[in-house]
Structures are given as C-alpha cells and as structure tokens.
Amino acid sequence: MEETRERMLSSSREESFGYKALLDREVFVDDEFLTKCKKEKKRVSEELAEMVNFVDKRYEGQDSTLSNSFEQLKSFKEHNRQILDKCIERGIERGLSQEDLTKLEIAAILHDFSKGDSSPKWAQEIENFMLVYHGEAVAKELDSNEELRNILRDKLGGNNFEENIIYLQRVIKSHMGPHPGFMSKSLEIVNKQLKEKNLQQIEHPSPKEGDRVAEILLAADMYTLASSKGMQKVVTIRSETPSFRKQDKELSSQYAQVGIELAPAEAAILSALDSAYAARDMIKNKEDWNWIQGAIEEANNFDYKYRVSADARVSELRILSNSIEEVLQKRQQFEDKKKTEKISEEIRLGGGL
Numbered sequence: 001m002e003e004t005r006e007r008m009l010s011s012s013r014e015e016s017f018g019y020k021a022l023l024d025r026e027v028f029v030d031d032e033f034l035t036k037c038k039k040e041k042k043r044v045s046e047e048l049a050e051m052v053n054f055v056d057k058r059y060e061g062q063d064s065t066l067s068n069s070f071e072q073l074k075s076f077k078e079h080n081r082q083i084l085d086k087c088i089e090r091g092i093e094r095g096l097s098q099e100d101l102t103k104l105e106i107a108a109i110l111h112d113f114s115k116g117d118s119s120p121k122w123a124q125e126i127e128n129f130m131l132v133y134h135g136e137a138v139a140k141e142l143d144s145n146e147e148l149r150n151i152l153r154d155k156l157g158g159n160n161f162e163e164n165i166i167y168l169q170r171v172i173k174s175h176m177g178p179h180p181g182f183m184s185k186s187l188e189i190v191n192k193q194l195k196e197k198n199l200q201q202i203e204h205p206s207p208k209e210g211d212r213v214a215e216i217l218l219a220a221d222m223y224t225l226a227s228s229k230g231m232q233k234v235v236t237i238r239s240e241t242p243s244f245r246k247q248d249k250e251l252s253s254q255y256a257q258v259g260i261e262l263a264p265a266e267a268a269i270l271s272a273l274d275s276a277y278a279a280r281d282m283i284k285n286k287e288d289w290n291w292i293q294g295a296i297e298e299a300n301n302f303d304y305k306y307r308v309s310a311d312a313r314v315s316e317l318r319i320l321s322n323s324i325e326e327v328l329q330k331r332q333q334f335e336d337k338k339k340t341e342k343i344s345e346e347i348r349l350g351g352g353l
Contacts, residue, residue, distance in 0.1 A: 265306035
C-alpha cells in the first residue's frame with residue numbers, strides 16, 4: 001500500500017506543471033512584458049522553492065485528505081502553480097513594486113496549504129469544515145508554525161517581519177471573501193452547524209479597498225476557478241466528497257423525474273460552471289472581468305474527468321464527452337419543464353376556485 005502511495009505521489013510531482021515549464025509559455029505580445037514575467041518566474045522558481053516544497057509536502061503527508069487520491073492531489077498542486085503564475089503576470093501588469101510582488105507571490109503559494117488538513121477535533125463532525133475554514137487556518141499557522149515562519153523570515157526580512165505577517169494574514173483571509181458557487185452554500189451549512197454547537201461562526205472577509213495585492217490574489221484565484229483546470233478541480237472535489245456526490249445524484253434524480261437524463265458528472269459540471277460565472281461576476285475591475293470571461297470561453301473546449309466510484313481505490317475515471325453547451329441545454333430544458341409544470345399547477349388551482 002505504501003509503495004503504491006509513493007508511486008502516486010511521485011507521479012503527481014512529475015505531472016504537475018512546475019515553474020520551469022511556466023517559463024516556456026510565450027503568451028504575451030509585449031516583448032518587454034514577456035521578458036519581465038520570465039525573469040520574475042525564474043526568480044520565484046529559485047528563491048521561493050523551499051516554500052513551494054513546504055506546501056507540496058503538506059499535501060502529500062500521511063494525514064492529508066488529498067494524498068490518497070491522485071486526481072485530487074494533482075488538481076490542488078496545479079491550482080497552486082497556476083494561481084502563482086497568474087499573480088506574477090497580473091502583478092507585473094498592474095505595476096506592483098518588487099516588495100509587494102514578493103508578498104503577492106508568497107500569498108499565492110500559501111493561500112490554500114491547509115486545505116487538505118483534517119478538521120480539528122472540535123469540528124470533526126462538521127462536513128466540509130476545512131473547505132470554508134482553510135483561510136483562517138493558514139493565517140493562524142503564520143503565527144504558530146516555526147518551520148514556516150523561518151522560511152518566511154528569510155524572504156520577508158527581520159525588521160518589519162511581524163507587520164508583514166499580519167499583512168499576509170489579512171491578504172490570505174480576504175481571498176476567502178465574496179465567493180462563488182457551492183462555497184457560499186458550504187459556508188452557510190457549516191455556520192449553521194457551528195451555531196447549533198454554540199461555536200463561533202466563520203466569516204469570509206473581502207479585500208480591503210485599494211489593496212492591490214489582495215485584489216490581484218482574489219482575481220487570480222477566481223481566474224483559476226473559471227479556467228479549465230479550475231473547473232476540473234471543482235469536478236474532482238465533487239466526485240471525491242460524499243456530500244457533493246450526494247447533491248449531484250439528487251440533482252440527476254430531479255432531472256429524471258421530468259424525463260431528462262443528467263449524469264452526476266454532468267451535475268458536477270453545472271456546479272463548476274456556476275462557480276466560474278459567479279467568480280467572474282464578483283470581480284469589480286473590468287479588465288479582470290474580461291480576463292476571467294476569456295478563461296471561461298476557453299474552458300468550454302475541454303472534457304472533464306469524474307470519478308465513477310466514491311471508493312478512493314477505484315481509479316477508473318469517466319471522460320465527459322458532452323460539450324458544456326449540451327449540458328446547459330439540458331438545464332434549459334429542465335427549467336422550461338419546471339416552469340410549464342408550475343403554470344399548469346397554477347391554472348389547475350385557479351380553475352378549482
């Protein structure tokens with residue numbers, strides 16, 4: 001079992017695109033901008049490698065909820081690489097100083113590192129607790145984890161270290177801010193359970209107005225959510241998490257009641273797409289909005305993988321052959337039928353008066 005797990009982790013390290021691969025992406029028309037981005041990505045790949053390894057090891061640990069699923073582990077690593085990539089590009093484009101750009105890069109690397117942790121004992125009965133708590137958990141570890149603080153001290157300097165830690169805590173917590181799709185519902189459900197247990201509820205703060213580092217981190221996070229890799233991450237989470245699998249099956253059953261065949265995997269795609277549009281629409285900056293819209297349009301051209309069985313030992317994955325447009329057509333048919341049923345019911349009840 002341990003040998004199989006190690007092969008999986010090794011494969012994940014090889015397949016997750018790394019920073020050196022990012023240096024080969026010539027996606028800019030502006031040669032000067034391209035040169036700046038390549039130079040900065042090269043610097044990050046060398047100077048912040050220890051921090052990246054810290055996060056990867058956390059994901060791969062024996063106690064991580066991600067380490068027994070190759071697809072989920074891979075999707076989380078890819079998300080971290082992608083958001084760092086986009087933060088560098090956006091930070092340079094918006095003219096951040098080198099000091100602020102470094103803070104943005106650190107926040108991008110660390111923003112999700114506790115997401116694979118098990119819930120604390122007092123919250124173990126609350127499903128999806130770490131999904132909505134991870135920003136707060138990261139912030140707390142910036143105070144308490146000496147290994148991490150030593151890594152950060154080397155990068156942030158000693159003179160204003162504690163001030164910089166407080167700032168990073170605020171930036172990382174604010175990436176949880178206004179959020180799309182199933183995260184809002186998850187927060188509502190978790191807080192309801194916390195309230196029932198007389199425990200403090202979780203808040204997701206928004207970026208402070210004018211804080212460009214926090215704004216860019218949030219925009220990059222939303223971009224990655226709206227991209228094909230981000231949508232695959234949502235689908236993977238939904239296929240790996242019992243409560244989300246249950247939701248997708250329930251939606252499939254609702255469609256079946258009106259004669260429409262919707263697979264649970266397609267229900268997961270609808271959730272991912274809803275999250276993508278919500279991610280786009282909560283961004284105030286028009287350029288960022290258009291940037292994310294472009295990611296959504298590109299994502300329409302991909303197929304997505306969904307684990308057929310909830311059993312982590314089953315590696316068979318189903319490729320969705322239907323296009324997103326076809327899945328959306330099913331949703332429109334479902335909504336039309338529900339409207340027709342509602343009108344018919346109203347007419348029936350009205351005729352009985």
